[in-house]
Amino acid sequence: MSSSLILKNFGRTLIFPIDNMNQQKSFENDAPTLYIVATPIGNLSELTPRAKEVLESVDVIAAEDTRNTMKLLSHFQISTHLIAHHKFNETASSKGIIQLLQEGKDVAVVSDAGYPLISDPGSELVRLVIDAGYPVVPISGSNAMLNALVASGLSPQPFLFYGFLPSNERQRIKELQSLKHQPMTLIFYEAPHRIEKMLTNCLEVLGDRPMCLARELTKKHEEFLRGTIREVLQEAANRKGEMVVLIAGHEEDKEQDVTQAMPLLKDHIQNYISEGMSTNEAIKRVARERGLSKNEIYKEYHGLN
């Protein structure tokens, strides 16, 4: 009978089979290895000497976009063979990479910027390589959310890194509602063309909390907008470039957060009421326009959440 180790983590039960436990001593083996190499998020000087050394010494580099990585490699005069490893070929290419490891080759995986796997491809590959019994070694470097977090002025821990919220507004609002009571700093990646809508949804659902918009990190136009969501929203619409959104976690004794955001939704409903609709008709109309359920809007409007 196999035994297992049971751990509770954030309310989830994690069961690790002890019999299949995997131990890796990264600096005490010479097995073919998969290196997870972080690359610069803008400023090329942030490629570490160790990352450069690994990219030069491995047999193959698996890149999210070979043309992008080619530019990085040419800059550092590295001529290692490149193969494609992106979200559309992750399963097939992972099998190919395991084959390379079986042939005794070392492989590095890189994404377009920062850490592979962090809102980038690579997690399936790592799982498969661990299952196949080969070492997976991280090579440190730049990462957008950590750079943003340490300079944001918000509480650095605990934090919750979400990555990209869904592009569909209804799903985005639903996700934000599920995060609304989290007491930790919330970190999101967002594209500039969606930032205004995204922050509007944050204001409506989370309330007017302190936040920071960190833009173009490590690049010439690096900028931090620190303020409340409402203040940053007024500025964000005309900002371009790469962005990280950080929002303070929920504070029990600051319930006015929710009521401060409510006028947006309340105004929307009141507007229809002032045009002659009944409250229920107005709620129904607002729910349809916002792609939300009538029930959700009813609860928000009447403060039943």
Ligand code: SAM
């Ligand atoms: N793997 C990367 C990492 O470790 O940070 C993230 C890749 S994800 C596909 C790209 C998103 O990361 C961008 O849309 C933006 O939200 C954020 N990002 C990447 N580089 C950034 C930068 N220089 N400044 C601000 N945000 C950045």
